[in-house]
Amino acid sequence: MTNFRKFGSVCAVAALVLTNGCRKMDDETEAALLGAINPVIDTCNITKSPKPGTPVTTEMAKSGLPCAVTFNQGNELADLQLDFDFNSWLTFVALHEDDGDMAMWQGWQDMGSLMLPDGKAPPPFGQSVPAPEICTGGADGAPVLKMISKTPTTPTASISGEPLNTGPLIDQNGNYARYQILVNEVMYDYIVDNKLYSKAGQAAFDKDIAFPEGNVTKDTTGTMGAIVLKVSWKVLAGDDDPADFHSVKGYVYSPATADTPESCVTETLGLVGMHIVHKTKQEPQWLWGTFEHKDNVPDSPTSSGRFHFYDPSCTDCEVNAEAPQPWNPAVEPFPGNFRSQIVRTTTYPSEAVDSAARWNPEFQQALKGTALANYRLVTTQWPTDGGSTTDPMGAPFPLFAANTTMETYVQATRSGDGWVNTPQATSSCMSCHNNATTTNGKESDFSFVLEKAE
Amino acid sequence: MSNDLDNFVAISSALTGIAASKLRPSLDTHKTAQAYLDYATEHGGSAFTELMGLSPAEVLEAVANEPDGDIAIMANCVTLMWYLGAWYFPDGLLAYKQGSSSFAPSVVISSDAYTQGWAWKVGQAHPMGYSELRYGYWSGQPSTLSDLVGGE
Structure with a gap:
């Protein structure tokens, strides 16, 4: 620039x-x-979603990373939801293709190595800032997991991603869920080339923030565009079977508090949630696909089954209640035997329910024998009118979307004995990120990443 | 039901002056028209059934010729429903219109109905506590009325 x-x-x-x-x-x-x-590439995946009656094959599931959505089902909401969700599944699988000894996305830039103290320039793409000195014994480049929620006020949330006052998520072993935010090389380059990693750089940037778009121009030729991932992990312990998860060995870091010293331990962590956020030419409000491990939580209170964040045997555990404070991840298991008792309470329109109900079993079957078969798409939120002149959000559908590991406490509001979606109180990816700005108050194209610049 | 919905949207468009394509977009994410039709069918009684048996022009004619009649009051209820996201009870609305009551009782149909009330858009504004617009929108011009409600 x-x-x-x-x-x-x-x-x-x-x-x-x-x-x-x-x-x-x-x-x-x-x-x-x-x-x-955002270079032109010739490897865009343009696989069309199969029509009803034609199952998803393993080859189809592993056909690669789409640059944009390929439409095939029709023009009604239900048809389009199928295409968007199919695209989300293709993307999820492609991101987990091994790139050496880890999934492709695990080589992307972590927020902790992008938006640095004092506005310093980040290291080259794919490289991390040195781990805290206390973190030793792990593999080179092992991720350092500091975030315990998306709450700016939690002790380790110096790199927080959201303006949501939500608490930590505690699994059935009493351990805190951990979080990461990562960006792909296109998004990294846009931020670094334009010096948007610092307040000074943002102040000097005199154009609108417009992250590069994914697009297909002809056949498999196109551009990938910017992709952001939000990822949630649980420490694998107790009865957890590592084979059930996409897992990683990483440093679990907790800063010093008034009561506890700084700590860092190497743990095996299992993936429990992933937001995949991809900007495309036709969807300038970005695509918001979200996945979870299928055993995270039940869809309603139940007395059977085994879940990471719900105890079926506990009849007096308050559902979707935040953990009592203080929140200190250095103290595990969580004191007082508290465990999160989480139920999925966001409701979705029939088009989204039906689409997920079609693709999840088909992809899980196509991926049978791999850890990825244990994941489910929750939904994909997309703009129905990306070019709207009156609604910057582009009329999103579904109206609400929540991952129980990331929007745990903003899923829905209580109404009598049930739960209802409520604007501004129930999670909506686009509605929230529509408010994102830079540090100097400029719209930041649906990304809160730039807000973290110093 | 599709014919009922089409008819309801046509009547609603005639009553509100808002384009049918705005009340019920081809990709209808809020499904407001269906929600309002269901609500009015449940709560509007025989007057709503009668209104639904008329063409939009006949409804407008009934409103003009007999403004305190059952059809006209029900038409008022439908209009208010679209604009304010609230259901005005017909008897209370009639009493208010005739001056025998200083208050027309109503109930907000849903939180979604509140945010989708057309009064906000006609005013080129947004409801308290909810906006689709981005940070800093107040420093710019609002969208044009025709962009918001359709038509010229």
Whole structure:
């Protein structure tokens, strides 16, 4: 972007004689820069969703990462939901393709190595800042998991992602769930090339924030666009079977508090939730697909089964209640034998329910024998009118969407003996991220990442 | 039911002045029209059944010719439902219109109905506590009325 600014100055000097030519050059230069950030590739997955009666095959499930949604079902809400959800499943599977000894996405840039103290420039893509000195004995580049929720006020939430005052999630072993936010190389490059990792860089950036878009131009040729992941993990312990999870060995770090010293231990963690957020040309409000481990929580209170965040034998555990404070992840298991008792309470329209009910068993069957077969798509939120001139959110559908490991306490509100979705109180990806800004109050294109700059 | 819904939307459009395509978009994420039809069918009694048997032009004619008649009051209820997201009880609404009551009792149909009330959009505004607009929108011009409600 520096070069672009220099070029802009030259244009200003020569404006009287070369106005039109310089404008053309500016456009071309900007396009070239954007092209370097979001390069044309020829490997976009354009696999169409199969029509009813044709099952998802393993080959189809593992066909690769889509640059954008390929439509095949029809034009009604139910048809489109099927295509968006199919796209989410393809993306989820592709992101877990092994890239060496780990899934592709695990090589992406963690927020902790992107938005650094004092606005320092981040390390090259895929590289991490050094782990805290106390973290030793793990593999090189092992993730350091600090976040225990999305709450700015929790002790380890110096890198928090959301303006939600929600508490930590405690599994049945008494351990805190841990969280990560990661960005792909396209998004990383956009942030770094434009120096948006610092307050100073954001203040100097004189254009609208517009992250690069995924798009398919012809056949499998296109651009990938920006992708953000929010990931939730649980420490595998007790009766947990690592084979049931996509897992990682990482550092579980807790900072010092007034009562406890700094700590860092190496643990095996199992994936329990993942938001996949992808900006595409047709969906400038981004696509919001969210996945969970199938054994996280029940869809309603139950007295049977085994869940990571629900105890069927506990009849007096308050459902969806936050853990009592203080919240200190250095103290595990959670004091007082508290365990989260979480039930899925967000309700979804029939189109979303039916779509997930079709794809989940088909993909799980196609992925049988792998850990990924133990995951389920909750839903995909997408804009029905991406180009709306009156609604910046593009009329999202479904109206609400929540992952029980990440929007645990903003799923729905109580109404009598049941739960109802309530605007501003029930999680909606687009409705929340529509408010995202930079540190100087500029719209930040649905991403709270830039808000973390110092 | 589809014919009922089409008819309800056509009558609603005639009463509110808002384009049918706005009341019931082709990709209808809120399904407000269906929710309102269901609500009015349950609570509107025979007057609503009678209203639904008329064409939009006939409804407008009934409102003009007999403004305190059952059809007109029900038409008022439907109009208010769209604009305010609330169901006004017909008897109370009639009493209010005739001046025998200073208050027209109503019930907000749902939280979604509250946020989707067309009064907000016609006012080029948004309900208290809820906005689809982005941070800083107040420093810019609102969308045009025709963009918000359809038509010229």
